[in-house]
Amino acid sequence: MSANAAGLPPRFLRTPEAARFLGLSGRTLEKHRTYGTGPAYRKLGGRVVYSVDDLQAWADRGAVTSTSDPRGAVLPAKRHDAAALAHASRSTR
Structure with missing residues (x-):
């Protein structure tokens, strides 16, 4: 049950707490x-906050059922990362 359904205000986490919730580094x-x-x-108020529901929804979108599921692919964040990834995959063949 979400916090809003219980009549409570939404719960927001700052970056360090949100990262711990997800098991990631800040x-x-x-x-x-x-x-x-x-x-x-x-x-x-100038602070970045995450709702617990949004964190859970994001984590759920990453759920995969097999190694061939395309949702499990890691997409490079920057162009130079893509080039490095391509180079690394060529050198390991």
Whole structure:
């Protein structure tokens, strides 16, 4: 049951708490925010906050059922990362 359904105010977490909730480092969550690949966030009073429901929804979107599921693919965040990834995959063949 979500916090709103119980009549309680929504629960918001700052970046360190949100990262712990997801099992990520704070820096990884910051990078996801920068690249637009992370969970939805809000700015309240100049502070970045995440709702628990948005964090859970983002984590659920990453659920996969097999290694061949395309949703499990890691997409490079920057062009130079894509080139490095391509180079690494060629050198391991």
